[in-house]
Amino acid sequence: MDEFGIYAVFGVNGPPQRLLRAEGSCRAAVAVPPSVRQVVLFSSGPWEERICVNAELNDTDRMPITIGKLTPYNKCLSWEQWEEETWTDSVILNVTLEGGSQVKSDWSEPELILAVTEYTPKDTVAPLTARELNGKRKREHLLEEDDGLAQTTKRDGDENVCPNGGVADKTTPVRKGRGQVKGGQKLFSSGGEAAKIKGAGEVQGIVGRTPPQSAVRTKSRQAKTPTQTASLVSPSGRWGQTLCPIDAQTAILIGGQGARMQFCKDPMWKLCTEDVSWVAAETLAEGPTPEARIGHTAIYDPDSRRIFVFGGSKNKKWFNDVHILDTQSWKWSMVEAQGKVPPLAYHSCSMFRGELFVLGGVFPRPNPEPDGCSDSLYIFDPNLSIWYEPIVTGDKPSPRSGHSACVMQERKIYVFGGWDTPVCYNDMFMLDLGLMEFSAVKTSGKAPSPRSWHGSAVLSDTKFLIHGGYNGNNALSDTFIFDTDTNSWTELTLPQLSVPRAGHSMITMETDDRNPNQSPGSSSRTLLVFGGGDNEGTFYSDLTAVAVEELLAAIYRE
Secondary structure (H helix, E strand, O other): OOOOOOEEOOOOOOOEEEEEEEEEEEEEEEOOOOHHHOOOOOOEEEOOEEEEEEEEEOOOOOOOOEEEEEEEEEEEEEEEEHHHOOOOOOOEEEEEEEEOOEOOOOOOOOOOOOOOHHOOOOOOOOOOOHHHOOOOOOOOOOOOOOOOOOOOOOOOOOOOOOOOOOOOOOOOOOOOOOOOOOOOOOOOOOOOOOOEEEEEEEEEEEOOOOOOOOHHHHHHHHHOHHHHHHHHOOEEEOOEEEEEEEOEEEEEEEEEEEEHHHHHHOOOEEEEEEOOOOOOOOOOOOOOOOOOOOOEEEEOOOOOOEEEEOOOOEEEEEEEEEEEEOOOOEEEEHHHHHOOOOOOEEEEEEEEOEEEEEEEEOOOOOOOOOOOOOOOOEEHHHEOEEOOOOOOOOOOOOOOOOOOOEEEEEEEEEEEEEEOOEEEEEEEEEOOOOOOOOOOOEOOOOOOOOOOOEEEEOOOOOOOEEEEEEEEEEEEEEEEEEEEEOHHHHHHOOHHHHOOOOOEEEEEEEEEEEOOOOOOOOEEEEEEEEEOOOOOOEEEOOEEEEEEEHHHHHHHHH
């Protein structure tokens, strides 16, 4: 196996089978034998100018069950049936190679390769056609819960619920994809106006029940093939991702989950705010990229210029790993940390004096108990690569997940909301980072209703913003600003932030001031809102921008 090739192993005792070779077709499909419960896909040989290999496990209707990508830095993928709840009989493994000198072929009629002979059913004379495969596989498990996130009401074993996973008795209309942003369009305007950009990847999902066959066929046609992935100009619709600013012009998008609870096959993007352009960034960085996940956190340390990604979950997997992206060398590394921290998802992570403060979140419990929420605080020291639990005093928050945390004035962390099934919270707590003491905050004004999976962002030294979220039944669209000087809430009414959404990303960025009336070199802050879902099957890929000046000025108009 000296020349380049893509190989698959079916089952624990199966021999490697070559699917793609150096000078062959760039696409292949193989029927996974019904008896196989494990599939391993790997590359061998020099990649040269080849970019990546997109891989999908599809059902008989060509709907992706699980997805992955081989790159020159991540040369192996594996799937196991018990990790993918929807994996049953009649599964097809589709692979396509991008880059290199492979012969282009029509994806509608891929090369069909049967698995090794000993795995082929005895009564199989010829490869099954797509029509013959249809109907062989039942679909009752296709839309089952993911990470225990499929129903909004409490059930045994449920702890955290996907905002788009509520029981939807009605099918919402299919939303047409929007056109891509024209080159040169400005995201930030000089007059404090806001711009809203709809991404080309905005899609409509049918979540919460098995769709009728007609809907299945419609979604099958809409499913993104590897060829379509190569032409994406913006991220696909998703929730549960992170958006992390690294400088005044750049933010990094990581992870997320989209329609039909499929993990995004375009998991990493770079946002350039100067011209409102997205750049697919998964293959830009070397090293082992984090496995696909949701409910993780990503935070940037401006001193070391590194992004720290922690935790999250994927199907029945839970993570407590720490991945670091060095934004100077564009290399990923995985930390071999000392100390103990449990696998966590939907926690909060704050940076203070170079350390990561991880609070709350949901963690797996052994069956038959449901997953539980944490009230613990864990700190990660990157210099020593060690986790530890600090001694904290005072009135700390009850166990919760899906909450928010804002670092104010570099000495206090304000924790708001979240939930621990079946209770949703709208309380506020403050952690004094000097005293390591929690206290409940008594607030005035109209407070946000109980919610989780909302967005939060710091606007100034004394003010932060809460927008959207999920209250156990519906996605929310309201917006509030909290003043830490007066401990008061103010509700804002903004047309730019009127779409109900939960599981979205919200950040503020320092941007070059484009107002000619301002002095040269001055800067302003802008609020960015990306993605999320509406709990009725829609996953957003739009990007909304609002000048922080406009938000602060709106306080006095209310």
